[in-house]
Amino acid sequence: MFLLAGISPRTKVLDQNPQLCPVCGLARAYYRRVDHYLSLFFIPILRVKTGEPFLLCETCEKTVSEMKADYRSESSRVLRRCKMCGKGLEPEFKYCPFCGALAP
Ligand SMILES: [Zn+2]
Ligand SMILES: [Zn+2]
Structure with missing residues (x-):
């Protein structure tokens, strides 16, 4: 029996x-x-869960919130750099794990 x-x-x-x-x-x-x-039998009977609306670009085939999250992590990586060795630092790092300098 297969239901x-x-x-x-x-x-x-x-x-x-369409949105930009x-x-x-x-x-x-x-x-x-x-x-x-x-x-x-592949026929939707009842809606059991309503999802959150999201923007999806047909060209990029990615949700816009995903892309914004990428941007945010990218920019925070660029913002925090070790002033001694220039390597990217995670926001929670107090000291550079590469050279041991105090993080800016
Ligand atoms: Zn796009
Ligand atoms: Zn460093």
Whole structure:
């Protein structure tokens, strides 16, 4: 006996107006939401979970929040550098693990 029932995610496009993607600069980002449905024989019957809306760029094929997180970690890495050896430092480091100098 094989019952084809389960929870499956479905992506819904919330907005038909494209938003500007901050990474590629094209108006190809749409607000989407992933809802989870209880489905039977591949037919969604009941929505069991409503997801958080997110922006996904069709060109970059990445969510915009992911890309922003990348940017943030990139810039914090650039901001904190050891003044003695110039290596990147994690924000919580008090001393440079490479040369032992006091972190700026
Ligand atoms: Zn993009
Ligand atoms: Zn150093």
